[in-house]
Amino acid sequence: MKGFERKLGVAWVGILLAIGLILIGVAVAIGPAGIDFGFDFGWSLDGQRFDRSYQESLNDAIKSIDIYTLNGEVEIIGWEESFISLEVKQTVKVSSENLKEKYFEETKPVVTVLDGLLKIVTPRLQQTGEFRGQGASIYLRVPIELLEEVVARTSNGKMKAASLNSYINVESSNGGIEVYSINGRVVAETSNGPINARDIIGPMQFQSSNGSFTGTRLEGDLRITTSNASINVENSSSKISALTSNGSINITDCTLMGTTNSFRTSNSKVTVNSALPSQGTLELTSSNGQIVLFVPEDIRAYIDASTSNGRVDITGLSITVSSMSKTSIKGNLNNGSDLDITLRTSNADIVIKKK
Numbered sequence: 001m002k003g004f005e006r007k008l009g010v011a012w013v014g015i016l017l018a019i020g021l022i023l024i025g026v027a028v029a030i031g032p033a034g035i036d037f038g039f040d041f042g043w044s045l046d047g048q049r050f051d052r053s054y055q056e057s058l059n060d061a062i063k064s065i066d067i068y069t070l071n072g073e074v075e076i077i078g079w080e081e082s083f084i085s086l087e088v089k090q091t092v093k094v095s096s097e098n099l100k101e102k103y104f105e106e107t108k109p110v111v112t113v114l115d116g117l118l119k120i121v122t123p124r125l126q127q128t129g130e131f132r133g134q135g136a137s138i139y140l141r142v143p144i145e146l147l148e149e150v151v152a153r154t155s156n157g158k159m160k161a162a163s164l165n166s167y168i169n170v171e172s173s174n175g176g177i178e179v180y181s182i183n184g185r186v187v188a189e190t191s192n193g194p195i196n197a198r199d200i201i202g203p204m205q206f207q208s209s210n211g212s213f214t215g216t217r218l219e220g221d222l223r224i225t226t227s228n229a230s231i232n233v234e235n236s237s238s239k240i241s242a243l244t245s246n247g248s249i250n251i252t253d254c255t256l257m258g259t260t261n262s263f264r265t266s267n268s269k270v271t272v273n274s275a276l277p278s279q280g281t282l283e284l285t286s287s288n289g290q291i292v293l294f295v296p297e298d299i300r301a302y303i304d305a306s307t308s309n310g311r312v313d314i315t316g317l318s319i320t321v322s323s324m325s326k327t328s329i330k331g332n333l334n335n336g337s338d339l340d341i342t343l344r345t346s347n348a349d350i351v352i353k354k355k
Contacts, residue, residue, distance in 0.1 A: 047093035047132030050100040056111075058084040062142065063116035064149040069109065070122060071135030071156045074170070078144035078163035084118070085141040086111070093133035107134045159190070176211065194229070204238075212247070221258070230268075244268075248289075256282070265289060269348075273355070276301075279338040286345040293343065294355040300336020305329050305343040305350045312343075316354035 062084060067074055072089070092103040109122045122136040137157065142164075149167045152159065158175045161168050165183040176193035179186055182200045189207040197206065198216040205223045206213055212229040215222070218236040230247040233240065239258030242249050248268040256272075259280030263270050266287045273294040276282060284291050290310075295301070295317065303319065305312045306328040314329065321331040343350050 047095055048097065049091060049093050050097070050104075051089065051091050052104055053087065053089040055085065055087045058086065058111075058113065058118070060084070060113045060118070061116060061146060062113070062118045063146060065118045065120075065140070065142065065147070065151065067120045067138055067140075067152040067154075068122060069120070069136045069138055069154050069157075070124060071133070072122075072137035072154060073139075073157040073159070073175075074137070074152045074154045074172075075139045075160040076150055076152060076162075076164070077141055077160070078147065078165070079141045080144065081141070082143055084143070086120075087139040089137040089139075091133075091135040092131070095130040095132065099130055103131055103134070107136065109136050109138065158193070159188075161186075177206075177208075195226075213244075231263075231265075270345075277339060281340045281342070283342045284344070285342075286348070288347045289345060290348040291343050291345050291350045292353070293341070293351070294353050295333070295341075296355050299333055299339065301333045301339035301341050302337040303329065303331055303333060303341045303343070303352065305341075305352065307344070307348060307350050308346045310345065310347060310349040312350045312352075314352045317352065 065076065088109055090104055090107065092100055092107060094100055094103055107123055107125060109120050112119045120138055125131060125134060144163065144165055147164060147166045150161060150164065151169045153171050155172065156174045157172060159170045159172045159177045161170055161179050163181045167185045168179060168182055169187045170177060172190040172193065174192045175190060177188045177190050177195045179188055179200065180198045183202060185202045186200055186204045188195055190211060191209045193208065193211045195206050195208050195211060195213045197218060201219045203221045204218060208226040210228045211226055213224050213226055213231045215233040216235055218238050220238060222238040222240045224231050224242045226244045228246045229244060231242045231244050231249045233254055234252040237255040237257055240256060240261050242263045245266045246268060247265060249263045249265050249270045251263065251272045251274050254274035256274055256277050258277065262283040263272060264285040268286065268289040270284045270286050270289065271292045272284060276295060276299060284293060308327060311326055312329045317333055319331045319333050320335055321329060323330045
């Protein structure tokens with residue numbers, strides 16, 4: 001009898017094991033995409049998305065703005081009206097529709113005005129079984145004349161500041177930044193997004209990663225840092241420091257100002273075709289990328305150009321050579337040394353042309 005029970009138990013174990021193997025096989029055959037509990041009406045394990053927007057006006061006298069939000073855009077634009085227009089677009093993800101109003105209110109941006117400071121802060125909630133995500137975009141129209149400072153932060157969203165006579169400090173992540181028609185200092189930082197700037201007067205500092213920079217009609221000290229993307233500046237009058245990697249640098253139809261201008265990249269080309277300063281230092285550096293510099297015929301400068309596995313080519317210019325080889329040259333243009341020009345690369349040519 002005991003032997004029979006033992007055999008029966010083994011048989012049941014075998015049956016259960018076989019069923020388990022069959023289920024595993026079905027799961028493998030279906031794959032991850034097949035095990036999806038989402039439905040066409042929008043509900044899923046990630047929650048159902050709902051959106052709402054609203055507007056309000058503020059008549060307070062504002063000198064500065066401080067904004068913090070997440071998963072949304074921020075836009076601050078100056079206008080001639082005497083009041084502030086605020087538009088908010090909210091998004092929530094919840095497990096059921098009857099929860100949307102609750103979480104719209106709990107994640108609604110808080111607006112306060114105190115001593116000339118307009119502060120807008122979006123509360124950040126932790127995810128739960130019923131609350132799966134949030135986002136809020138902020139759109140402001142503000143009087144141009146009284147505003148002195150703008151500070152704004154967001155994530156996973158674009159940023160725009162325009163038509164302002166004030167200090168601008170904006171930061172995003174995973175979103176592009178656009179800044180234009182600004183009279184004042186500008187600091188802008190993002191990641192995984194491009195930066196576009198135009199018609200700015202004042203010191204400027206731009207930083208991104210994995211995002212290009214494009215600047216037009218900029219006046220003032222200009223510092224640009226990015227990676228894995230290009231830097232392009234045109235029709236500007238600035239002292240420029242530009243640093244990237246794995247991206248080209250193009251400085252076109254600009255007037256380089258000040259005593260120090262530098263352009264550095266790697267694995268890509270550097271081209272400067274602009275009016276050069278009469279004195280100071282000019283540095284163009286790359287690796288595995290060509291360097292092309294256009295200089296005026298009458299420039300008085302000392303040139304130190306060197307490459308490896310490439311050549312240095314000077315065309316149409318009068319130079320007094322102090323040392324020269326196939327891959328390097330040192331000398332004075334028009335017997336001058338007011339401007340010190342250093343050109344460095346590897347595995348590529350250096351070309352110096354008459355402008």
